Amino acid sequence: MEQLNSSISADSRQVIADALYQGVSETTITTMLAQNFHWNVTGMAFGPLHSMFQEIYEDHFEAQDDLAERMKAIGAYVDGNLSAMVKQSKISECDGQMSDQDMIKVMVQAQEALASTLAGAGDVAANHGDKLTEDLCIERGLKHEKFAWMLRAHLS
Numbered sequence: 102m103e104q105l106n107s108s109i110s111a112d113s114r115q116v117i118a119d120a121l122y123q124g125v126s127e128t129t130i131t132t133m134l135a136q137n138f139h140w141n142v143t144g145m146a147f148g149p150l151h152s153m154f155q156e157i158y159e160d161h162f163e164a165q166d167d168l169a170e171r172m173k174a175i176g177a178y179v180d181g182n183l184s185a186m187v188k189q190s191k192i193s194e195c196d197g198q199m200s201d202q203d204m205i206k207v208m209v210q211a212q213e214a215l216a217s218t219l220a221g222a223g224d225v226a227a228n229h230g231d232k233l234t235e236d237l238c239i240e241r242g243l244k245h246e247k248f249a250w251m252l253r254a255h256l257s
Contacts, residue, residue, distance in 0.1 A: 109175065113229035118177030120222035121234065124241070125168045125179065126189035127218050131211045132161035134195055138204045141197040146255065150201055157208070157248055164241055171237055191218070205252050212249035216242045 109117070139154035169179045180186075187194065192211045197204070223238030 114175045118172045120225040121172045126186035127192045128165040129186045130190040130192045132158050137197040144201040209249050209252045212245045216245040
């Protein structure tokens with residue numbers, strides 16, 4: 102942990118960074134999941150789903166950077182190895198060889214998992230007095246809940 106002039110203790114910063122890394126890992130895996138679905142979606146809803154999956158992976162690519170940069174701002178190391186993120190993530194990779202409806206279901210589950218992970222990370226940050234990380238996690242959690250809602254609308 103880097104030496105910082107911060108009101109948040111080094112121990113607290115490590116706990117917050119660990120919670121953030123869970124979010125980075127799951128965001129990274131979901132980014133690739135969305136890109137995989139973007140490449141492989143077929144069916145009557147190809148156009149809107151192709152576009153939505155692209156919107157998701159572009160959003161998530163930026164989000165993983167925001168989360169990782171917050172880790173750096175509080176003095177933590179970010180393991181950028183994909184293998185480490187796959188091991189850490191509660192969201193699994195997927196081969197993309199499935200129906201458009203199954204892709205939507207998998208992506209809804211991933212978005213809901215991300216929202217939950219980031220809500221938890223926000224709680225960790227709040228418990229350690231880090232309002233800035235808490236705010237970032239709330240903002241990202243809301244975004245993932247919105248993506249889940251938009252995807253669920255395709256299943257109705």
